[in-house]
Amino acid sequence: MNLIRRVSATLPHPIGFAFRSFRFPGDSLVSSSSSTLTHGVHVFQCPDAVGIVAKLSDCIASRGGNILGADVFVPENKNVFYSRSEFIFDPVKWPREQMDEDFVRLSKMFNAMRSVIRVPDRDSRYNIAVLASKQDHCLVDLLHGWQDGRLPVDITCVISNHERGANTHVIRFLERHGIPYHHIHTTMQNKREGEILELVQNTQFLVLARYMQILSGDFLKSYGKDIINIHHGLLPSFKGGNPSKQVERVSHRDNMQSFVQKSENLEKQCLAKAMKSYCELRVLPYEQNRTVVF
Secondary structure, three states, X not given: OXXXXXXXXXXXXXXXXXXXXXXXXXXXXXXXXXXXXXXXXXXXXXXXXXXXXXXXXXXXXXXXXXXXXXXXXXXXXXXXEEEEEEEEEOOOOOOHHHHHHHHHHHHHHHOOOEEEEEOOOOOOOEEEEEEEOOOOHHHHHHHHHHHOOOOOEEEEEEEEOOOOOOOOHHHHHHHHHOXXXXXXXXXXXXXXXXXXXXXXXXXXXEEEEOOOOOOOHHHHHHHOOEEEEOOOOOOOOOOOXXXXXXXXXXXXXXOHHHHHHHHHHHHHHHHHHHHHHHHOOOEEEEEOOEEEEO
């Protein structure tokens, strides 16, 4: 995933002027003073035009909502506008059905290619499937993050090309929480992607938690939804399935075991952060093999 631009500045600025990020003064006080208010996120992609930000903010404000922060990305020499807005609102005064209608009206006004609303406290959690191979560290970290409520997802199943014994930590965890485990043995000649597709039909995205198989273009096209993957090497200069073994010690305090541990910790952190960012609508498609990350 290539980063185009990360918009992180927090600049109080009048609405409608050129900016990259803004936060209205006093909004944090408003959000903490009323327990009836609900948090929402809206992402928008449309051809660039004058007045988009003003209309977005007016859409929210006209229903009594209050913008907490907004990020905007307008690439140079391209007629496209991206935004991500966080806001609070009273669901009694602005029911979700009305909110959908309001943003649909805005989408039609600007010929939007993408307009997505997320109300985390009220919307259904994302249904996902997890694919994994032999190594457990990313899978276990993901399962514990789900158990602790740090990831707004429901895991429909875990699929692996590696068989795990009945008394292993992963299998005991899955059985305890009623999550199916599917062992699908693959070979170079038969990836059994059709069987995998059948198991993931009711998911909204897939997570590859160190799944050491390459998914074909036909699989990606047939699935048609997003897939989050963590490359085990992290650095492209280290090829193969065991990149840690190709690296020398980084200091006299490190040995191979400690380096592998650091590498696994980094993989877990990267995957968890990628999933959290995706669920918070911070990752938008830009061009082939490129993304906008807010």
